[in-house]
Amino acid sequence: MNDTIKTLMNNLEKRKIKTKYFATKEEAKKEVLNETDLYTTIGIGGSMTIKEMNLYEELVNKEKKVIWHWLVEPEKRYEVGKLASNAEVYLTSTNALTEKGDLVNIDGVGNRVSSMFYGPKKVIVICGVNKICSDLITAMDRIKREACPPNAKRLGLNVPCGITGNCNDCLSNERMCNVTVIINHKPMSVDLHVYIVGETLGY
Template identity: 65%
Template structure:
């Protein structure tokens, strides 16, 4: 059994359905076919979703899309709340262990909370660059490969934005405020994971 097959098997043991797609375009097509036109879609902050342009195709299809990245700062909290109760919630994960656990670090918390409470269905898209051997290596990956470039992209005044490595800071702009590990299917949310054989996001 290859690594991807093993991860999918381990996710399924945790009652989390999973699929593998060679290309992001293949995953995108499957997601667009899966979401009905009348369904409301919420999106958590995700460069993967942004780069795949999923939001653009959903809007063109007529789906109501709630994503705080698409509105002015003054409107973001309201949009985050609408996304939290959507029919379908789309996001990525910061790390996926070989044992099938999803690890995420968030600043506000809307993205991670939407993965396990609120929406009816959640689809998590994971590029192969997010796969890690275990929880420890997953957290290390997030703090040193995901958060620093993300902080720099957002113009945050954190040490990692300057140095490129985590300093476990207590700065005002700190984005490593909430860490979650999904060990098993959330009780009230249908969660599935789509693994893509390309590097996606941070």
């Protein structure tokens, strides 16, 4: 763990956000499974990080009720997203994490970002070191360059960034940059945890 991560973790704790560091995603996965052991329902937000860690499969194997809108037909995603928002524990990642401890996210629908601060009893945010940014400006720049374009391409959206790889602040009907949320401090009603992983994870 380098000095930047130590400072970041200290800043998160000052903001009443519980934080832990793991050298590998396997170590982080083990902790998530341990942390969720006493809970029955687990919601998952749209997250390549969670997918890459194979957490869904591990939780199902432990006979948890796992709610993830990515795994249902498009017409059911809205309702499933609402159910995930009311789960006991919510798992997701963040698009960017500043050294001061701000969690910065951009969403298309808003279910993922809203569930990070309202609904679930406990929220665990898993963040690879690739998402750590110096400040809010570099965090937004990172999201526009490294998160939104690959996500748009993955989803097959008809938006400029999915083709060019660059944000054009478009007004497309399929625009995915619709809701921007910055968590500056632990929300009052949520037990918020941030797990920092010393690997590249997600977008």
